[in-house]
Amino acid sequence: MNESTKVWEKPDSQQAVVSKKQASLTVIKGSPLGEVFLLDGEDVLGRCNGSTITLSDIGASRSHLLIKKEDEYYLATDLNSTNGTEINDKKITDTYQLMDGDKIRIADTLLKFSFHDVEEALYHQQVRALIVIDDLTQIYNKRYFSETIEKEFNFAKRNKSALSLILFDIDHFKLFNDQYGHQAGDFVLTEIAAVIKPLARNYDTFARFGGEEFAVLLRETELSAAILLANRMRELVANSKFNYKGQDLKSSISLGVATYNTFNDFKDQYQLISAADHYLYEAKHAGRNRVCYEGS
Numbered sequence: 001m002n003e004s005t006k007v008w009e010k011p012d013s014q015q016a017v018v019s020k021k022q023a024s025l026t027v028i029k030g031s032p033l034g035e036v037f038l039l040d041g042e043d044v045l046g047r048c049n050g051s052t053i054t055l056s057d058i059g060a061s062r063s064h065l066l067i068k069k070e071d072e073y074y075l076a077t078d079l080n081s082t083n084g085t086e087i088n089d090k091k092i093t094d095t096y097q098l099m100d101g102d103k104i105r106i107a108d109t110l111l112k113f114s115f116h117d118v119e120e121a122l123y124h125q126q127v128r129a130l131i132v133i134d135d136l137t138q139i140y141n142k143r144y145f146s147e148t149i150e151k152e153f154n155f156a157k158r159n160k161s162a163l164s165l166i167l168f169d170i171d172h173f174k175l176f177n178d179q180y181g182h183q184a185g186d187f188v189l190t191e192i193a194a195v196i197k198p199l200a201r202n203y204d205t206f207a208r209f210g211g212e213e214f215a216v217l218l219r220e221t222e223l224s225a226a227i228l229l230a231n232r233m234r235e236l237v238a239n240s241k242f243n244y245k246g247q248d249l250k251s252s253i254s255l256g257v258a259t260y261n262t263f264n265d266f267k268d269q270y271q272l273i274s275a276a277d278h279y280l281y282e283a284k285h286a287g288r289n290r291v292c293y294e295g296s
Contacts, residue, residue, distance in 0.1 A: 021115035021116055021117055022038055022039075022115065022116050022117065022118050022121050023038075023039040023069070023074055023113070023114075023115055024036055024037060024038050024039060024113075024114060024115070024116055024121050025037045025039065025045075025053070025067075025104070025111040025112065025113055026111060026112045026114065026124060027109060027110070027111055028103075028110050028111065028112050029108070029109065029110035030056075030057055030108050030109030030110060031056050031057070031109070031144075031147055031148060031151065032056065032128065032132050032144065033128070033131065033132075034124070034127060034128030034131055034132075035125075035128050036121055036124040036125045036128060037053045037111075038121055039067060039069070039074065040052065041068070041069040042066070042067075042068045042069065043066070043067045043068075044063050044064075044065070044066055044079070045060070045064050045065040045066075045067070045106065046060055046061055046062050046063040046064040046065070046079075047060045047061065047062050047064070047203060047219075048062035048063060048203070050062075050063070051063060051064075054202045054203045055106060055109055056148060056151065056152075056203070056205075057106060057107045057108055057109040057151075058107070058151055058152065058154070058155030059082075059083050059106070059107025059108055059109075060081070060083075060106050060107050060109065061079070061081035061082050061083070063079045063081075064078070064079060064081040064085065064106055065077070065078055065079060065081065065085050065104070065106060066079055067098070073097055073098075074097070074098040074113070075095050075096065075097055075098070076092065076095070076096045076097075076098050076104065077092075077094075077095045077096075078092055078093075081106075083106075083107050085104065085105070085106055086104070086105040087102055087103070087104050087105075088102055088103055089103075089105070098113045099113075100113070100114055100115050101113070101114060131143075131144075132144035134207070134208040136186055136189060136190060136208075137189055137190055137193035137208050138190075138193070139193050139197060139206050139207055139208055139214075140205055140206060140207035140208070141207060141208060142207060142208065142209055142210055144205070144207060145205060145207035145209065145215055145217065148205045148217060149165070149205070149217055149269045149272070149273070150269050152205075152217060152219060152269075153260060153266075153268065153269035153272060156219075156220075156260055156261075157260070160262050161220050161261075162220055162221055162222045162223075162259055162260065162261040163217070163218070163219065163220070163221070163259065163260045163261075163272070164217075164218040164221040164222070164223060164225070164226035164257065164258070164259040164260075165215065165216070165217055165218070165226075165257070165258050165259075165272050165273065165275075165276045166215070166216040166218070166226060166229065166230050166233070166255055166256070166257050166276065167209065167213065167214070167215050167255065167256045167273075167276040167277055167279075167280045168213070168214055168216075168230075168233065168234075168253045168254060168255040168256070168280065169211075169212045169213040169214065169253065169254060169280065169284075170188065170189070170192060170212040170251055170252075170253055171251065171252045171253060171254055171284075171288040171289060172288075173185065173188070173211075173212040176188050176249070176251075180244065180247075180249070184244050184245075184249070185212075187242065187244050187249075188242055188244075188249060188251055189208075189212060191240075191242040192214075192237055192240075192242075192251065192253070193206075193208070193214070195236055195237060195240055196214070196216070196233055196236070196237070199229060199232060199233060199236070200216055201218075203219055204216060204217060204218050204219060205217040215276075216229075216233075221259070222259060222261065223257065223258075223259040223261075223293060223294070226257050226259060226293075227257055227291060227293055230255045230257050230291045230293075231291055233253065233255065234252070234253055234255055234289065234290070234291055237251060237252060237253045238251075238252045238253075238289060252288060252289035253289070254280060254283035254284045254288045254289060254290060254291075254292075255279075255280060255283055255290075255291045255292070256275075256276045256277060256278065256279030256280030256281070256282065256283055256291075256292055256293070257276060257279060257291060257292070257293040258272055258275035258276040258278075258279060258293065258294070260272050275294075279292040279293050279294070279296070280292070282296075
């Protein structure tokens with residue numbers, strides 16, 4: 001046992017009791033606010049896809065913090081992150097034994113470490129879902145998307161990295177409502193969201209933008225890669241059949257793609273959204289079921 005874990009030698013009796021419950025982290029400041037992460041025993045917090053707990057905070061390193069269970073105790077170790085990790089307002093330099101109620105700060109995100117009954121943890125997850133999850137499609141809602149794209153755009157601008165946005169909507173969606181009823185329309189919305197969702201990385205943002213329109217925000221992604229993904233999405237939906245009350249319904253989507261990088265002059269996230277929306281309109285005007293982007 002190294003010097004940084006001396007506290008193990010005198011475990012607190014109350015800590016030993018609560019540690020039998022489910023350990024979790026709750027986002028109490030930052031995004032996604034209210035998110036509850038249940039700890040598995042060895043979790044890496046960071047911005048990259050390889051992290052078991054992915055943070056949207058632009059100040060977090062790709063692999064920022066390790067939380068590992070040893071016996072009945074949870075140990076936090078900073079992974080040589082750029083901005084460091086604070087616990088209870090003090091930067092940690094060695095392995096730290098977490099106690100119930102500790103507050104962990106990673107850049108602008110503040111997380112509370114605590115032990116919950118599983119039912120209590122699930123309750124907190126459900127409350128959070130009411131804030132940022134679209135009730136019908138079970139993906140992020142426009143409120144969450146609007147908060148996220150502002151942060152991601154500012155990060156991309158500051159770090160001279162790419163940020164791509166795909167906007168798409170469902171072709172002739174009104175016909176589903178007119179021919180089969182609004183329940184069929186809701187069914188198609190839900191099914192298309194379920195088809196697209198696995199294509200997004202866990203640090204990307206897939207959200208319902210409004211009505212039958214959706215957005216996919218792609219961190220550190222150049223235009224060429226975003227176009228490839230948009231075409232995969234288009235083909236996947238076009239080749240899918242959605243069985244509604246014994247009927248196979250077919251659909252298609254039109255997509256617009258825009259990218260912020262050092263080669264364009266987007267001043268803010270609104271201009272990025274406007275550009276993607278412009279190309280989406282071009283895709284609809286050109287015949288639908290296609291992808292449009294700058295130079296297409």
